[in-house]
Amino acid sequence: MKVYLDNNATTPVDPAVLKSMLPYFTEKFGNAASRNHSFGWEAEEAVEDTRKIIANELNAKTREIVFTSGATEALNLAIKGFCERNAELGNHIITQVIEHKAVLDTCKEMERRGWEVTYLPINKDGSVNPDDVASSIKKGTILVAIMHANNEIGVLNPISEIGEICKNRNVAFLVDAAQSFAKLPIDVQASNIDMLAASGHKMYGPKGIGFLYVRQRNPRINLKSQIDGGGHERGMRSGTLPVPLIVGLGRAIEICSKNRSEENRRLQQLRDKLLDGVLDVLPDTVVNGSMEHRLPNNINFSFPYVEGEALLMKLEGIACSSGSACTSATLEPSYVMKALGHSEELAHSSIRIGLGRFNTESDVELAIQEIVKAVISLREKSPLWRMMKKHEIS
Numbered sequence: 523m524k525v526y527l528d529n530n531a532t533t534p535v536d537p538a539v540l541k542s543m544l545p546y547f548t549e550k551f552g553n554a555a556s557r558n559h560s561f562g563w564e565a566e567e568a569v570e571d572t573r574k575i576i577a578n579e580l581n582a583k584t585r586e587i588v589f590t591s592g593a594t595e596a597l598n599l600a601i602k603g604f605c606e607r608n609a610e611l612g613n614h615i616i617t618q619v620i621e622h623k624a625v626l627d628t629c630k631e632m633e634r635r636g637w638e639v640t641y642l643p644i645n646k647d648g649s650v651n652p653d654d655v656a657s658s659i660k661k662g663t664i665l666v667a668i669m670h671a672n673n674e675i676g677v678l679n680p681i682s683e684i685g686e687i688c689k690n691r692n693v694a695f696l697v698d699a700a701q702s703f704a705k706l707p708i709d710v711q712a713s714n715i716d717m718l719a720a721s722g723h724k725m726y727g728p729k730g731i732g733f734l735y736v737r738q739r740n741p742r743i744n745l746k747s748q749i750d751g752g753g754h755e756r757g758m759r760s761g762t763l764p765v766p767l768i769v770g771l772g773r774a775i776e777i778c779s780k781n782r783s784e785e786n787r788r789l790q791q792l793r794d795k796l797l798d799g800v801l802d803v804l805p806d807t808v809v810n811g812s813m814e815h816r817l818p819n820n821i822n823f824s825f826p827y828v829e830g831e832a833l834l835m836k837l838e839g840i841a842c843s844s845g846s847a848c849t850s851a852t853l854e855p856s857y858v859m860k861a862l863g864h865s866e867e868l869a870h871s872s873i874r875i876g877l878g879r880f881n882t883e884s885d886v887e888l889a890i891q892e893i894v895k896a897v898i899s900l901r902e903k904s905p906l907w908r909m910m911k912k913h914e915i916s
């Protein structure tokens with residue numbers, strides 16, 4: 523079996539999370555909306571426990587948390603729901619070029635509906651410049667959507683600075699925190715965040731559950747629901763709540779939060795070992811994105827003169843990816859690499875490694891060994907690489 527090193531795509535469910543979920547599939551199977559008996563009350567209590575855990579984690583109120591099927595749905599609800607409800611205030615949205623497709627494709631849909639969208643460029647290190655946000659806000663701008671951590675290169679955006687700009691200019695601020703929530707501390711009050719989306723399966727919780735934080739005071743954010751029927755989640759997202767998944771989400775957040783500093787320290791050590799191990803032998807490797815402002819578990823390399831897909835095929839013992847999981851099905855080079863200013867060839871030569879809770883030092887040693895061996899062997903077969911090396915020697 524391959525060693526799993528793609529924890530930015532998804533994480534395995536922590537055994538303690540699974541254990542917490544199991545009773546809610548069987549004996550505690552009630553519908554959280556059933557008001558007439560203890561089965562319903564028990565389910566509702568479990569749901570409210572998780573709502574409290576999320577609210578505490580964000581410094582928010584429980585009534586500000588709306589459960590969804592994941593970050594994609596939460597981001598759709600945030601962008602479409604906010605724009606539809608506030609259309610009289612303007613028709614301009616600001617985002618940036620390397621957001622996840624859940625934001626970019628939703629913004630494209632808003633353009634089809636007649637909205638104007640500004641896609642900000644990124645700095646060389648992969649982050650958004652807050653000055654660009656400030657200078658793009660104009661009359662009619664109602665929403666800024668900027669991710670906290672990028673899913674391909676792990677780069678962190680200065681969300682507190684951007685939040686302050688949005689607050690001062692009276693523009694709502696949406697943060698996609700799918701990669702960072704619970705793993706890094708986030709305070710929606712201190713960072714002036716109005717809406718925030720996350721998914722359970724990026725933090726050792728189950729797939730199919732996530733949430734949207736929607737600010738209720740200073741200012742109150744109003745959304746038009748995107749799924750109607752039954753008025754669950756204070757009318758913002760109807761549908762019977764998946765209680766076992768919600769319980770698992772709560773437990774996953776508790777574990778991340780409790781062990782956060784220790785876990786991040788360990789992951790960063792492993793990541794740096796991997797980085798050094800590769801760079802020591804392959805010095806012409808390009809490291810994509812800031813090393814200073816970055817998720818501790820992520821590294822993204824480009825290997826000039828090596829084709830990323832061919833490299834992945836050679837990495838027999840490890841599972842990693844050549845871009846985000848959602849776009850790696852296509853042969854298009856990653857739009858994130860292109861936005862960093864890479865040539866088509868260099869963009870095609872990138873791989874992403876996402877370390878996780880269950881990875882060990884020997885996994886990292888194996889990864890170094892496999893990557894180095896595969897890159898050297900592919901380069902030996904590359905006429906361009908051989909020509910370049912000959913040129914360097916002569």
Ligand SMILES: Cc1ncc(COP(=O)(O)O)c(C=O)c1O
Pocket residue numbers: 530531591592593594595622624669671672673698699700701721723732
């Ligand atoms: C940054 C980011 N945003 C949004 C999403 C979408 O999450 P989900 O597929 O769980 O809805 C992901 C998942 O890949 C992500 O990494």
